[in-house]
Amino acid sequence: MGTLRFRPGLVVFMLPALTLYALFFLVPFVRTLYGSLLDWNGIGAARFVGFDNFLALAHDDLFRVGIERVGLWAVLAVVFKVGIALVLASMLRVPI
Numbered sequence: 001m002g003t004l005r006f007r008p009g010l011v012v013f014m015l016p017a018l019t020l021y022a023l024f025f026l027v028p029f030v031r032t033l034y035g036s037l038l039d040w041n042g043i044g045a046a047r048f049v050g051f052d053n054f055l056a057l058a059h060d061d062l063f064r065v066g067i068e069r070v071g072l073w074a075v076l077a078v079v080f081k082v083g084i085a086l087v088l089a090s091m092l093r094v095p096i
Contacts, residue, residue: 036053040046057063
């Protein structure tokens with residue numbers, strides 16, 4: 001088995017991909033994270049509120065119910081998909 005070596009010349013070939021990644025993922029992610037810490041309606045001046053938005057969300061019953069339903073949906077989807085896949089795989093299994 002060979003060894004893994006870092007070759008600085010290959011970084012040049014990665015720059016376009018890293019630039020696109022930063023432009024379309026990292027920048028929007030950071031802006032969204034910063035925007036979630038503001039009290040802003042999109043028109044007036046923004047006011048920094050820190051984690052108050054997240055605390056208000058944690059105490060909201062409608063949000064809690066929504067998270068519970070999404071969690072239940074995800075668990076049932078995984079259980080049924082894996083279960084059906086196992087049944088189909090066992091039906092396709094040919095004994096040697």
